[in-house]
Amino acid sequence: MTTKELAEKNPFFTWEQFRQEAGVKETTGYARLQAAVKSNYVERLSKGIYVSHVGPWMEKLPSVFLLPAYLSNDAVLGFHSALDVFGHGHSQFFYVNYFSSKPGRKKINYGNYYVKGVASPVALIRRQATDFGVVERTIEGQRVKVTGRERTLVDCLDRLDLAGGPEEIIRSVGAFPYLKFDLLLEYLHLRKKPPLFSKTGFVLESYRELFNFSKHQEKQLQSALTDAVAYFGPRRSGYRYVSKWRLMVPHDAEKWIEA
Numbered sequence: 392m393t394t395k396e397l398a399e400k401n402p403f404f405t406w407e408q409f410r411q412e413a414g415v416k417e418t419t420g421y422a423r424l425q426a427a428v429k430s431n432y433v434e435r436l437s438k439g440i441y442v443s444h445v446g447p448w449m450e451k452l453p454s455v456f457l458l459p460a461y462l463s464n465d466a467v468l469g470f471h472s473a474l475d476v477f478g479h480g481h482s483q484f485f486y487v488n489y490f491s492s493k494p495g496r497k498k499i500n501y502g503n504y505y506v507k508g509v510a511s512p513v514a515l516i517r518r519q520a521t522d523f524g525v526v527e528r529t530i531e532g533q534r535v536k537v538t539g540r541e542r543t544l545v546d547c548l549d550r551l552d553l554a555g556g557p558e559e560i561i562r563s564v565g566a567f568p569y570l571k572f573d574l575l576l577e578y579l580h581l582r583k584k585p586p587l588f589s590k591t592g593f594v595l596e597s598y599r600e601l602f603n604f605s606k607h608q609e610k611q612l613q614s615a616l617t618d619a620v621a622y623f624g625p626r627r628s629g630y631r632y633v634s635k636w637r638l639m640v641p642h643d644a645e646k647w648i649e650a
Contacts, residue, residue, distance in 0.1 A: 394427040395432050398446065402443055428441075440499070455487050459487070459491075471486065476528055482559055482562075486553070544591065548560065548594070561644060562647050567601070586638075613636075620638070621636075622638070
C-alpha cells in the first residue's frame with residue numbers, strides 16, 4: 392500500500408499503524424512519510440501522529456473528535472467535547488479533552504483546537520470503573536467512545552474549567568432532552584464527592600420540569616451532603632448562598648437558566 396492510499400483511507404494514523412499497513416521497515420517508512428509531508432498528502436501533528444490531506448479530507452479536515460482515538464487506545468471523549476458530540480454545547484469551545492490511562496503532558500494543536508488527555512478520576516480507577524457511563528457515537532463514519540449525558544454532567548461540574556465555566560454548563564444542560572436519574576445517582580456515589588451532589592442538585596432543581604426532578608430524588612441527593620459549603624465556580628465575590636444545597640452560586644445563575 393502506498394502512503395497516499397493509506398492516507399485516503401484514514402483520517403489520522405500513527406507511525407506504528409503506517410509501518411504495519413504499509414509493510415515497510417523503519418528507515419524506508421520515515422523516508423516515505425517525509426516525502427508525503429512535502430507533497431502535502433499528510434501533515435505531522437506530533438511525534439508519530441499524522442493527519443490526511445487527501446481523499447475525503449482533501450478539502451475538509453477530519454473532525455477533531457476523531458483524533459483522541461489515535462492518541463490513546465482507551466480514549467474517551469469527555470467534558471465539553473462530550474457536550475459537543477451530543478449537540479448540547481452552548482458555545483464553541485476550542486479545547487478537546489479525553490480521558491485516558493496514559494493522558495500525557497503535551498497538548499496537540501489541530502486547526503483551531505487544542506487536544507489534551509486527562510487522567511480518569513481516581514475513584515473510578517480504584518473501583519475499576521473507568522468505563523462507567525461510557526457510550527459510543529458515530530462521527531464521520533467512525534465509532535468513538537464518549538461519556539454519556541449523566542456522567543458528562545457530573546464530570547463537567549467537577550472540572551468546570553474543562554466545561555467552559557459555570558455559565559456554559561448551566562446553559563448547556565438546558566439543551567439535554569433527558570437524564571436518567573438512577574444512572575446519575577450511581578455515578579455520583581462512585582465519585583464520592585459531596586460537592587458534586589450539591590452542584591447536581593442545584594442544576595436539577597433549576598430544570599425541575601425538564602428532568603421531572605421529584606422531591607424523593609431531591610432528598611436522595613441531599614442525604615449525601617455534608618456541613619461543608621461548596622462553590623459553583625472559583626471562590627470569589629459575587630455569589631449567593633443556596634442553603635438547601637449548601638452551595639454558593641453566582642448571582643447571575645438564574646439569568647443563565649431563564650435564557
